[in-house]
Amino acid sequence: MRITMIGTGYVGLVSGVCFSEFGFDVTCVDKDQAKIAALQRGEVPIYEPGLAELMVKNADRLTFTTDLPGAVENADVIFIAVGTPTRRGDGEADLSYVYAAAREVGEAMRSGSVVVIKSTVVVGTCREVRRIIEETAPNKEFSVASNPEFLREGAAIEDFLRPDRVVVGVEDERGEQVLKALYRPLNLRQTPIVFTSLENAEITKYAANAFLAMKISFINEIADLCETVGGNVQDIARGIGLDNRIGPKFLHPGPGYGGSCFPKDTRALAATARRLGSPIRLVETTIAVNEERMRSIPDRVIAAHGGSVEGKTIAVLGIAFKPNTDDIREAPSLTAIPALQAAGATIRAHDPQAAEAAKPLLPDVTWCNSPYAAAEGADGLVIMTEWNEYRALNLATLSRTMRGNVLIDLRNIYPPEEVAPHAFNYHSVGRKPHT
Ligand code: NAD
Incomplete structure (x- = not known):
């Protein structure tokens, strides 16, 4: 054939x-x-x-x-x-x-x-x-x-x-x-x-993506609650994820879902369903929660720097919307970086594969060829994407070469107790800072 x-x-x-x-x-x-x-x-x-x-x-x-x-x-x-x-x-x-x-x-x-x-x-x-x-x-x-x-x-x-x-x-x-x-x-x-049938297959694809996106928005809102009450979203994700009816996947909080599929597919499903007279409110809310989440990331970074990033240098690790791809479509970094620049920050960035694709879309960024080079002299470091090479960074080296001590781990890749000895002002998602 x-x-x-x-x-x-x-x-x-x-x-x-x-x-x-x-x-x-x-x-x-x-x-x-x-x-x-x-x-x-x-x-x-x-x-x-x-x-x-x-x-x-x-x-x-x-x-x-x-x-x-x-x-x-x-x-x-x-x-x-x-x-x-x-x-x-x-x-x-x-x-x-x-x-x-x-x-x-x-x-x-x-x-x-x-x-x-x-x-x-x-x-x-x-x-x-x-x-x-x-x-x-x-x-x-x-x-x-x-x-x-x-x-x-x-x-x-x-x-x-x-x-x-x-x-x-x-x-x-x-x-x-x-x-x-x-x-x-x-x-x-x-x-x-x-x-x-043709129609069932078409709907199956959107239903699958919308469901996964909904799981992400759900755990992001649970993470917000954890931050309010001093809980730990990872314990909760594990506690619910071990239930076979729920499953452990797509229960990782972060900067909001991006990429070439979830944002556009949830939008298309919601808009088409509404036009056809059968709105899917859970999906509409998932979209709203995610958009709000993406918008809130720069504020989170600014708050971690004491309320202003004016004149500060921020290192951003990870531009792609997820690891192991050079795809940057609707990546959270693409909205966060310009917002931080508009707030007066200078950005130094690193991504193992996506830098070339990102360069035309992110002007005035200093592109670095390693996470350590990006961190050098920076006031704060933001982990945007959980690439493997960011999972075991030498925290002692980072803290020595950075000017400031703000570390924002938007993917919760470091256990707070591992960061604690290094005098970082450490922020993660839905987890109490380790003091
Ligand atoms: P893409 O933008 O990477 O690729 C689409 C390609 O089609 C482009 O190279 C474009 O030049 C080409 N093209 C457009 N019109 C053409 C024509 N008339 N003749 C020949 N080539 C033409 O898109 P993608 O990410 O591969 O997604 C393709 C489809 O698969 C989308 O509907 C997407 O939602 C779906 N999908 C994507 C993923 C993913 O992870 N990217 C996963 C599942 C499903």
């Missing part, structure tokens, strides 16, 4: 490479010529652990091109994995890239193809894709399927090759058989594959 993957971003590239690892011939298409040229040279345009190695290993089965018609006309299965960003103005998903790709697919594909929507799309989109292709190519016969992607950036290869489950929405037998064949390599691991 020949697969064509339209959209070679975080999802399309990982999916395409992983399908080649399953043994299929895959053609990856993108409109971005620079991206395709890099891929043709064997360079990986994003940072995703394990991806480069897998690309080299399966080079014989992988083709990269900007020629969409050429790639589509020879394909048995065509995946659409283009972006679905927030639409300006109303918070709904901008589906124009999906619909544009569908039109191009309709023109070029041959009869009998299966078109699979991998992008995260709101309920009804797959039906609209069918209508667009029928309009574009009235005499061609085809199937539409929905196969939302649940991979996490930073662990994307592992998630694709060893997923908890695969969700597939189909409208006919051909779609079901083709998707079954594509995911047959997962049978060995007895991975559950949920076959359902």
Whole structure:
């Protein structure tokens, strides 16, 4: 079976490479010529652990091109994995890239193809894709399927090759058989594959992301309560997380969820549901809580510096919205840093992978090539992202080379008792300072 993957971003590239690892011939298409040229040279345009190695290993089965018609006309299965960003103005998903790709697919594909929507799309989109292709190519016969992607950036290869489950929405037998064949390599691991309707698959993806985002906002509010009463959110997260009905994951408080999915997907679900007359108030509140949380981070940093950062130098460790990725879309650092600059702070920053992407968006930041270089001479240090290399910093060195002693650990990566001997003015999230 020949697969064509339209959209070679975080999802399309990982999916395409992983399908080649399953043994299929895959053609990856993108409109971005620079991206395709890099891929043709064997360079990986994003940072995703394990991806480069897998690309080299399966080079014989992988083709990269900007020629969409050429790639589509020879394909048995065509995946659409283009972006679905927030639409300006109303918070709904901008589906124009999906619909544009569908039109191009309709023109070029041959009869009998299966078109699979991998992008995260709101309920009804797959039906609209069918209508667009029928309009574009009235005499061609085809199937539409929905196969939302649940991979996490930073662990994307592992998630694709060893997923908890695969969700597939189909409208006919051909779609079901083709998707079954594509995911047959997962049978060995007895991975559950949920076959359902197109609409159910579309909603499943949003429901999953909204639920996870809700867990994060929930624990952030519990952390606030802990700060008010002198509690410890980590003990509480453990206390509730050991209940199998709740589970321990996504119960880590922090600066608010960012990234390329949770903010836009919660917004799209809330806006679409409200438009359809079935508002989901829990999700609307999750969004409001998260936006408020992100806005409050600079105030938290300013308060830790005694109420003003005017003339102070602050080191920020971690720009990416989470570790192991260079993705900075809607990262909390992107709102916190300009707000601190506006309050008079000078920012020195470090990120192991995301600095290049962040430079154009964060002017007047001094970029440093190590966390220690960033901390040198700083009044305060803020840990924004829990990269592994920030987890075992030499606190004695930091406290010696910093000018001030404010340490703000927005990811709770240090036990307060470990920090206590180092004379830091230590602030974490939802935990009493250790005195
Ligand atoms: P991305 O922005 O990284 O990549 C999208 C790519 O599609 C871009 O390279 C763009 O040039 C290309 N493109 C757009 N229109 C095209 C066209 N007509 N022909 C060829 N190429 C075209 O996006 P992403 O992060 O990979 O996300 C893609 C989809 O997957 C979104 O719907 C997203 O919500 C969903 N998703 C993302 C993640 C994630 O972690 N990033 C996880 C699960 C699902």
